[in-house]
Amino acid sequence: MPMDKTFDAAAAEARIAAAWEASDAFAAGANAKPGAPAFSVLIPPPNVTGSLHIGHALNNTLQDILVRWHRMRGFDTLWQPGQDHAGIATQMVVERKLAAEGKPARKDWDRKAFTDEIWTWKAESGGTITEQLKRLGASCDWSRNAFTMSGAPGAPAGEEGNFHDAVIRVFVDLYDKGLIYRGKRLVNWDPRFETAISDLEVENREVDGHMWHFKYPLAGGATYEYVERDADGRITLRETRDYISIATTRPETMLGDGAVAVHPSDARYAPIVGQLCEIPVGPCDQRRLIPIIIDEYPDPGFGSGAVKITGAHDFNDYGVAMRNGIPLYALMDGRARMREDGLSYAESAAIATRAARGEDVGDVSAVNLVPEDLRGLDRLDARRRVVEAITAEGLAVTVLHREIEPETGAEHLENRPLVEAKKIMQPFGDRSGVVIEPMLTDQWFVDTARIVQPAIDAVRDGRTRILPEQHEKVYFHWLENIEPWTISRQLWWGHQIPVWYGLDLHSPPGFADDEGDGALDAVELFALLAEGLVDAGERHHAAAHFADVAEAFRDDIAGLPQPLEISRIVEVADRAAAVDALAASLADYTLTQDPTHLVYPVWRDPDVLDTWFSSGLWPIGTLGWPEDTPELRKYFPTSTLVTGFDIIFFWVARMMMMQLAVVGDVPFRTVYVHGLVRDEKGAKMSKSKGNVIDPLDLIDAYGADPLRFTLTSMAAMGRDPKLGPKHVEANRNFVTKIWNATRFAEMNGVFAAPAGQPAAQPAAQPAPTHTVNRWIMGEVARARLAVDEALGAYRFNEAAAVLYGFVWGKVCDWYVEFAKPLFDGAHADETRQTMRWVIEQSVTLLHPIMPFVTEEIWALTGQRARMLVHGDWPAYGAELIDADADRQMNWVIGLIEAVRSARAQMGVPAGARLDLIVTEADDAARAALAANGALIERLARVTPPVSGAAAAGTIAVAVPGASFALPIGDVIDVAAESARLKKAADKGARDAAGLRGRLGNARFVESADPEVIEDTRAKLADLDEEIARLNAALAQLAAM
RNA sequence: GGGCGGUUAGCUCAGCGGUAGAGCACUACGUUGACAUCGUAGUGGCCACUGGUUCGAUCCCAGUACCGCCCA
Structure with missing residues (x-):
């Protein structure tokens, strides 16, 4: 069945994504070799209200490359996905939705009903970004999708998780250690969200x-x-x-x-x-x-x-x-x-x-x-x-x-x-857009100054590495000047702070145990009722559960005069309710003298924790902490965090501080910081500027692979990618290119099993004898080495450039062309085997960057036991490079290019086949000509080489070790030909003069690297030879 | 004001001690056993400027100019 002329991304991507999902291809540990080391990556949790923007596309493409690369190499790989609950943003979205539906405003709802409404919204719309990430090809273990509000009170079925437990536990733990405190401080106040x-x-x-x-x-x-x-x-x-x-x-x-x-x-x-x-x-x-x-x-x-x-x-x-x-x-x-x-x-x-x-x-x-x-x-x-x-x-x-x-x-x-x-300079709320007011309010703070040092030390001593290094400075600068972190938010959507307050009855104004007998008489009780309660101070305790906090309050009131000390601890809505309840209780007691009716009311802090407080626990929270899970033991600390530089202090620094404070270890070994995707002109994308590029539009228009490849090729460390549709289009053409090379191979029976024997799956590494095949195997090996080196160093753009150059520049431009004549000759079988292997290796190496088209090619070119997502990453290296084949094929390529160039410059019609007269050639050149005659004839459009002499009507071509004459007709434009040769000779002479000057400098010869000197000498010798050949040709031309 | 980047072909960007590369654009030619979403050959660069280090600087150092980002 012949392949289509182009890759139909829209049709194939959905099908392939479904196949990956159906086979649990991305599950934690999938394709792991026995005993393999773990490789784990946490997704920077996108906002649950979010939708995929170009920054996510870059961020997740890079993560996916690392994850797929490791998975194919047999690591025990986990890419942990999830979303954060985005307190303000989510509340805003739902409030807007209620308004649009003509429903009452938030303040007219009770808290529980409103948060139920948010959960309902989340069930309907909260998965948007997940589906969009799947379209991008992100190979997260979706079965483990986490949410920073999972397990919170009121969470519906399907949101059970235990993130809430982790958050509350950490709050209480830090509180008990005195690292969280309450205080009246000046904070940034958002008057819109209050x-x-x-x-x-x-x-x-x-x-x-x-x-x-x-x-x-x-x-x-x-x-x-x-x-x-x-x-x-x-x-x-x-x-x-x-x-x-x-x-x-x-x-x-x-x-x-x-x-x-x-x-x-x-x-x-x-x-x-x-x-x-x-x-x-x-x-x-x-x-x-x-x-x-x-x-x-x-x-x-x-x-x-x-x-x-x-x-x-x-x-x-x-x-x-x-x-x-x-x-x-x-x-x-x-x-x-x-x-x-x-x-x-x-x-x-x-x-x-x-x-x-x-x-x-x-x-x-x-x-x-x-x-x-x-x-x-x-x-x-x-x-x-x-x-x-x-x-x-x-x-x-x-x-x-x-x-x-x-x-x-x-x-x-x-x-x-x-x-x-x-x-x-005026401060604006990044969500609300209104002017922020510094406001004196009671808030909860993390005393960051006391937990910051381990986070600084971990990066200083290299337990966590931040790449590119320049970002370490930003990290240190921020941490060394850290301010207390305001973690309370006056919202409903979030983890409610696990702190309860009670009235301080130990020393309320106007209250005194006048007799000092440790008991209250009626007069004293009335005094307490009348004056003490409204202005009483407060005491508070933090605990994960009301029962624990009740215990603390019981200890608290134990020192009160009787009968207050035996009051029952009850929970009420707020302070006002507590005053009422206590007053009622005291009044009841004065009438009944029955102490069993006495209550001590406490109320819970209505505020919730900053979303980033919970996101800060993402590393351990997603792996099941506080339970001691196998995942936690295996995948923590995580291997690499990939994130944008705008989030270094928002999130990275806080995760470092919190993980170190809570579990005493760094959350990740390496932090790779990428740039901010800008538009073609380098401007920041923004809705108000109208220059936002929607990655989904690009995927619709070109497919996910070209978008991924484009973003990868621009992900140079420390630089901001500038993206336009032009770039994506160019890489769509690259997809088409490799698709068509495969199609060509398929048309030439490359993927058909040799007669009578089943095709090995995947193709075994061939051992060809023909120079062309031996050469391309060396090029494959070079590509593999370069890709691994680049990815290992997080030089994503380099990996993309290597693959582009290899697939297009070597395989498509030369190997496929070289192979054409070989399909008919004695080397047909080995050429088919080699080409099949080359294509398989190409799609294997490309798969982490372009998973869809490579998976499709993989499926179309053989009966596969496993999908490419679980393909084996190659391990071969320099041993595949045959130096002789390399030298010979590069010589052949040089000759073909020289002939083509001469023809084009002299205006020879492209279709015309010229005679190729060898006027001079050394042994190596003769051997190369003999072995590759067919390729040269075909690609340079010449007849089989024959020895002879330059004559009138020939143009000259010079390559290392040989000179050629090509008759182009009775009359040639002598002036044009000599100008062409002269131009080449002049350039050669200029370069040679430079090299000679360098070699003539005694200090250069003394101090330069011997290899450099040798290279320079060789280069000069080649140049001199070329100049000599050109000059000889010029002389001959003049003589005719 | 402080900090961090950037300035390389018309455009978008790689390269970062041995006299420059890619894609796009442009010019000419071209349906040669896959690919016109293509092929072949070209045009195009005092690598911002000024000093310094070095045998040698686009690359390292210092300064200048302009542009960006972050923090006050």
Whole structure:
């Protein structure tokens, strides 16, 4: 059955993928040799809401190459697939879906119902990317597909897994070790999703902003001499001021200022350090005063050199405030609107003023310094109002604006507020796209500084290798400057934090065991009821299960006065419910005096863990930890992680830290970092630019193999691939090329079993006698060695280039052509055997990069016991290279090319067959001519070589060891022929002069490598010979 | 501002101590036992610039310019 003219990728890929899947070809350990070492790769889990983009295509192609290569070599191979649950993204997708379906918004659902809705969505749509990866040919063990939320409470059938157990266990473990803590810190707050996010989820973008300049009057009308000097210390400005000038891009935050800071070296403000100044906003009769302090943070050269400190709304200010004991006044709510809760402005301002005078005012969370008329406003509206008010009051710094009236020529001078248009860096949520607000909230943190060192050491001492090495610097830099990691998220979709809180009854305000008798009387109980509960502090415990946490709370309350110490621990929804339940319980007791009714209510933290916290456990979590599974023992630590550089700190560093902290070992031996796929012009692909290339479109248009080959050939270490459809098309042509070479072989009976005997499957390594066959076997061996070397060094592009050059440049361009005449002669059988073997070896070597077309060719060219996915990777090497055959065939190729070139340049019609006259030849040349006459005649389109002399009407061809004359008719263009020869001779002479110069340099001969000198001498000798031949031909031409 | 890359043929990129390669594009010819998604032959490069190391630099080092990315 003849093969089709081209490979039908669309039809074949689906069929082949189904066959792989049906035979469990990708299962862990498939095709492993007995006792083989393990090779394991974890997929960087794509987002469950994700769909395949070109970055995934590159990432997974490279993983697949490594995995298929190892599997064929008989390693015990696992490629572990899965997805992460992507807290914010998934919640967003489902909220959008509900809105589209006209269903209520999330806040109108209860938590369980909403997460059920997410699970339903996941069952319907969560497998998208898996199916897309299969189209790419990814040979993951899909039966082991993992999910970072598997096994969570509420997970439906089919999502049993135990990832949840691993996550909770690690949290509790780190908590018990004191590596996780809760604290009120400034975090990045996403006002759209109303959750904290980590600094890595923030994207800083430069936007157009404004810088306002305002005057903060000194308290009590104090004045000072403000002196500015130039670089030489000469005074450029001296004036008496009663204010300090402040620049800000966010005037609305002035309401929360706690101080004004100047640099200790700044002489301009030295006279007023320690004094108080007034914030020029808020009701005039309740203006707040704040201290002028010194700190290293302000840059004296920037703006006025004085910085307002709003510790609750800016990360730099937060640092200053912490260093100097400045209170942090929160101004905004979770939606980034001006607060409406807490104390009145008057009460708040009074407290803040006391604080400014140095009094300890304690917790200021109820202090709301937003004036009543601004409460509830959006932050931008508040900004506008603040600016207007200050300007109206004349406290904006102004510049003199001069205007000439065009008609009268009259000059108008006007003071206008100084507002600079300025590019400012603004933080945006990478998911929500809204401006991130630094927000003071209670969050959970991993104390990364305490677990970071093992992760640094592991890379320093080489237990884990990062390639290309330049990325190690990024890794070290990030880890050496690591910040605490905010791991709590105010979401519903995720692993709920396993921490429960209870009211602290040990020392609630207003409660006292007055008699000190260790028991509560009615009076004391009422005091507790009336005053103690609402303001009580909290205690918390972490444990995997409520039962364990209840145990901890029981220990906790054991020290309480009786009868409270025997309260039953019960779980309630939240703090308010706990207060109610405890109050009811106490009230009941005062009536019944029955202590068995007493309860101690606790409630669970409503927040969930950052998705990356669970993704950080991907290496052990996917292998069954905390169970001690055979997979964990066999495949951990994993061999290689393939990932993009954008994720080094997001994920790689965290996995390193967490695995080392939890199981004491590195998660992977090698991290290979690839680039970011860009468009043809090198621009980052983005939806807004509209230059996104969809890998599935490319697969539809050209097939998966060409896309894979293209991405591979561009995966040069440390470089970003730039991809366009042109490249994929070129490699589709490569697929067609090898397809047609196979088709040619098939048409010539290469795959037919020799008469009377069954074909060995796969083809045995042949032992041919003909030079052509011996030569190509050496080329196959070279290709195999080069591919293994390249893949072993993660030089994917080199592997692709080697294979392209070998298959197209050697097999198709030369071997197939050489073989044509051999099919008729004495070497027909061995040529068929050799060609069959060559094609089998070619598709074997190509299979990791182009699995579909190679599998198809494999199936079409024999009765196969095993699919190519489980084919044997070859091990032969240099022993197959026959130096004589190599030399001879390269000489033949050189001759054919020289003849073709001469013919083309002299305008000989391509179809014309010329006589080939040997005017001079040494023994080697004569032998090569004799052995390969048929090939030369055919490919150079000449008659069998005969000895003779150059004559009028011949053109000359010179090769090492021989000269030829080719009669091209009665008249030749002598000028053209001599120009052609002269050009070649001149180039030769130039090159020879260079080489001679080098060899003539005594220092070169002294210091260069002997091999290099020998090579140079040989090259020069060849060149000299060629020049001599060309010159001889020129002389003859001139003589005729 | 700090860090990391890049600058090689018209374009996209390899190469990285011994005077340059591929694909695409371009030119001419061509249906020669598979392939026009092809073949043959060509055109095209002071390897950004300036110094240095070296017998020798596209390659190593330093600096300059421009471009990109990351972090402030």
